[in-house]
Amino acid sequence: MVTIRDIAKAAGVSPMTVSNVLNKRPHVRESTRARVLQTIEDLDYRVNVAARNLRRGRTHTIGLAVPEVDRPYYGQLAAAVIQYGAQHDLHVVIEQTGRSRENELTALALSRLRMYDGLILSAVGLGESDRERLRVDFPVVILGERIFKGPVDHVAMANVDGAQAAVAHLIERGCRRIAVMHGPLGGDTDVSTLRHEGYRRALAAHGMPLDPELTMTIDEFTPEKAAEMVVRSRAEGLDFDAIFCVTDYVAFGVLRGLADAKVAVPREVKVIGFDDVDLCRFMVPALSSVNPDHDTMARAAVDLLVARIEGTQDEPVEIVSSFRVVARESTASS
Amino acid sequence: MVTIRDIAKAAGVSPMTVSNVLNKRPHVRESTRARVLQTIEDLDYRVNVAARNLRRGRTHTIGLAVPEVDRPYYGQLAAAVIQYGAQHDLHVVIEQTGRSRENELTALALSRLRMYDGLILSAVGLGESDRERLRVDFPVVILGERIFKGPVDHVAMANVDGAQAAVAHLIERGCRRIAVMHGPLGGDTDVSTLRHEGYRRALAAHGMPLDPELTMTIDEFTPEKAAEMVVRSRAEGLDFDAIFCVTDYVAFGVLRGLADAKVAVPREVKVIGFDDVDLCRFMVPALSSVNPDHDTMARAAVDLLVARIEGTQDEPVEIVSSFRVVARESTASS
DNA sequence: CGCTCGACCTGTAACGTTATACACGACGTC
DNA sequence: GACGTCGTGTATAACGTTACAGGTCGAGCG
Numbered sequence: 205m206v207t208i209r210d211i212a213k214a215a216g217v218s219p220m221t222v223s224n225v226l227n228k229r230p231h232v233r234e235s236t237r238a239r240v241l242q243t244i245e246d247l248d249y250r251v252n253v254a255a256r257n258l259r260r261g262r263t264h265t266i267g268l269a270v271p272e273v274d275r276p277y278y279g280q281l282a283a284a285v286i287q288y289g290a291q292h293d294l295h296v297v298i299e300q301t302g303r304s305r306e307n308e309l310t311a312l313a314l315s316r317l318r319m320y321d322g323l324i325l326s327a328v329g330l331g332e333s334d335r336e337r338l339r340v341d342f343p344v345v346i347l348g349e350r351i352f353k354g355p356v357d358h359v360a361m362a363n364v365d366g367a368q369a370a371v372a373h374l375i376e377r378g379c380r381r382i383a384v385m386h387g388p389l390g391g392d393t394d395v396s397t398l399r400h401e402g403y404r405r406a407l408a409a410h411g412m413p414l415d416p417e418l419t420m421t422i423d424e425f426t427p428e429k430a431a432e433m434v435v436r437s438r439a440e441g442l443d444f445d446a447i448f449c450v451t452d453y454v455a456f457g458v459l460r461g462l463a464d465a466k467v468a469v470p471r472e473v474k475v476i477g478f479d480d481v482d483l484c485r486f487m488v489p490a491l492s493s494v495n496p497d498h499d500t501m502a503r504a505a506v507d508l509l510v511a512r513i514e515g516t517q518d519e520p521v522e523i524v525s526s527f528r529v530v531a532r533e534s535t536a537s538s
Numbered sequence: 539m540v541t542i543r544d545i546a547k548a549a550g551v552s553p554m555t556v557s558n559v560l561n562k563r564p565h566v567r568e569s570t571r572a573r574v575l576q577t578i579e580d581l582d583y584r585v586n587v588a589a590r591n592l593r594r595g596r597t598h599t600i601g602l603a604v605p606e607v608d609r610p611y612y613g614q615l616a617a618a619v620i621q622y623g624a625q626h627d628l629h630v631v632i633e634q635t636g637r638s639r640e641n642e643l644t645a646l647a648l649s650r651l652r653m654y655d656g657l658i659l660s661a662v663g664l665g666e667s668d669r670e671r672l673r674v675d676f677p678v679v680i681l682g683e684r685i686f687k688g689p690v691d692h693v694a695m696a697n698v699d700g701a702q703a704a705v706a707h708l709i710e711r712g713c714r715r716i717a718v719m720h721g722p723l724g725g726d727t728d729v730s731t732l733r734h735e736g737y738r739r740a741l742a743a744h745g746m747p748l749d750p751e752l753t754m755t756i757d758e759f760t761p762e763k764a765a766e767m768v769v770r771s772r773a774e775g776l777d778f779d780a781i782f783c784v785t786d787y788v789a790f791g792v793l794r795g796l797a798d799a800k801v802a803v804p805r806e807v808k809v810i811g812f813d814d815v816d817l818c819r820f821m822v823p824a825l826s827s828v829n830p831d832h833d834t835m836a837r838a839a840v841d842l843l844v845a846r847i848e849g850t851q852d853e854p855v856e857i858v859s860s861f862r863v864v865a866r867e868s869t870a871s872s
Numbered sequence: 873c874g875c876t877c878g879a880c881c882t883g884t885a886a887c888g889t890t891a892t893a894c895a896c897g898a899c900g901t902c
Numbered sequence: 903g904a905c906g907t908c909g910t911g912t913a914t915a916a917c918g919t920t921a922c923a924g925g926t927c928g929a930g931c932g
Binding site: 227252 | 887888889
């Protein structure tokens with residue numbers, strides 16, 4: 205392996221000078237710099253990142269822990285984080301937690317293996333009760349969920365408000381029996397609970413009753429389960445004229461299920477999702493959704509993490525992203 | 539920072555013994571092991587991966603260079619590689635190349651920064667002419683495209699055969715004016731060219747003419763462009779009863795475009811894609827596609843890379859994955 | 873009783889880089 | 903001519919881990 209020492213010898217300088225050239229530090233004569241660079245080229249030298257990391261105490265790598273990269277939402281999130289990370293010269297390693305609280309905590313522990321300079325944790329399993337476990341002496345940013353006043357920085361979605369706006373949108377479009385589809389409730393800070401809360405508030409704000417029959421709970425956030433659930437509900441004669449889905453991915457399944465049940469969208473039933481994933485607008489019918497401004501979230505998360513790494517951040521910060529309801533065919537007035 | 543030396547001191551052993559415990563090496567008395575482990579726990583010690591990497595000359599990290607993670611196909615690929623990588627104790631860093639040949643070459647160069655033990659390159663821009671550039675003294679596996687007899691291992695899709703089968707499927711379902719939608723042709727090994735070749739062969743095999751009018755070329759592989767193209771073609775009066783799309787992502791756009799043009803799928807026009815992404819079966823109508831067995835591909839790529847890293851691999855290998863046509867609603871006989 | 877052997881453990885020297893402090897001319901200034 | 907200063911470059915000592923080559927000690931054996 206070609207080392208910095210080999211370059212130094214070949215170029216007739218000290219290793220330190222080579223290092224200075226590599227790191228674009230001043231105090232190197234132009235002619236020397238050129239000679240060193242030429243030697244590097246000639247010998248095809250590459251710096252050994254491991255050695256550099258050890259010496260510098262920085263790896264320039266951050267971890268991004270997401271439930272599953274192959275879900276559209278997390279794919280987009282990952283893409284955005286990778287992109288903004290690159291702007292800060294950060295590499296991004298993706299850890300998949302598979303939506304388990306267990307693995308999310310493991311990711312937190314793993315990250316402390318000093319492998320990363322910091323960790324962005326897109327948590328779905330962690331709850332209020334894990335607040336103390338987050339108190340690590342390691343740069344961490346929680347992304348997405350809402351852990352109130354946790355000990356770490358947090359970029360949250362406007363889950364409650366966004367959901368409320370989505371449901372309000374359905375009400376404005378004339379829906380009166382609005383179903384909601386989400387995962388198990390009961391957590392305190394998970395998406396299902398928060399967005400269900402928004403659903404409740406919207407109904408309340410419009411003086412509409414909360415009908416427990418209209419709550420559809422699926423145990424996994426997959427289109428499969430969503431489609432099955434819709435078909436079954438319909439077969440059982442459940443009557444609704446709209447469904448608010450906790451995520452777009454679930455909504456895709458709902459659209460499919462409604463098609464299977466021969467229910468016309470949006471004529472008979474209107475559907476709205478949450479996340480505003482790219483594919484929404486290519487669905488047939490195009491899916492209305494709540495856009496939580498992913499790009500800003502990803503950027504904020506990276507920026508916060510960088511600040512934390514640099515040590516220029518003090519008190520934990522909580523950023524709540526803005527949102528807007530994007531109306532498409534699936535909620536068009538008939 | 540707590541180091542191995544601190545642990546050694548506190549446990550009353552040498553750093554080497556701590557290292558032996560950490561690495562589960564033999565020749566450590568049970569009582570000593572327990573004491574060391576306890577000390578590690580007490581002091582909340584974590585090994586410094588950078589130091590270990592430097593010393594061992596391995597980073598246990600591989601790079602995965604894909605065009606864009608936020609495309610369903612690459613998301614699924616990334617998920618699979620991360621999963622199989624984990625089985626080999628490998629971390630995966632994702633590099634986005636943005637479909638440019640330039641960046642793919644950069645990824646190759648970057649990877650040689652000894653940051654990774656190896657690289658899986660899902661190349662879309664590289665061509666036959668770059669064959670020599672691939673001749674690096676670094677473990678690399680090319681995934682997806684087809685560079686014949688290149689100097690590196692290669693896990694290829696059955697692009698030509700798969701496409702041919704897809705088009706044959708359309709012909710069997712009674713289609714006679716089959717359009718094809720793909721990116722710019724002219725490369726020698728890119729998806730568009732290879733799959734177009736399969737299209738040509740299928741027509742030829744069934745004694746059907748190749749009508750240049752039915753070739754729709756889009757400059758970007760996005761649903762947007764695909765939808766626009768379909769709408770425009772239809773508006774211009776182009777007559778076709780099926781479209782073979784170079785990828786599912788493009789096919790999603792085509793379905794959308796056909797809906798916009800008020801064309802019934804599959805009654806008036808049948809559509810088939812390629813990749814068999816998860817979402818295919820939730821489209822309305824559900825999208826027929828060619829399944830190239832991603833999981834096997836991802837597994838093969840990781841296995842090959844590991845073998846290459848271990849040095850137990852000699853001659854470059856070329857693996858072509860199997861495929862099968864998955865028929866769904868979008869190609870159902872009316 | 874001396875010798876070998878194996879189990880357990882340790883000391884030393886790297887791995888390749890860079891922070892720090894310092895060296896050495898040359899030049900300007902008083 | 904002594905002194906500071908600036909620009910350029912170097913020597914040394916880490917960073918935290920692990921490979922390697924011993925070292926010790928008790929048991930087993932002839």
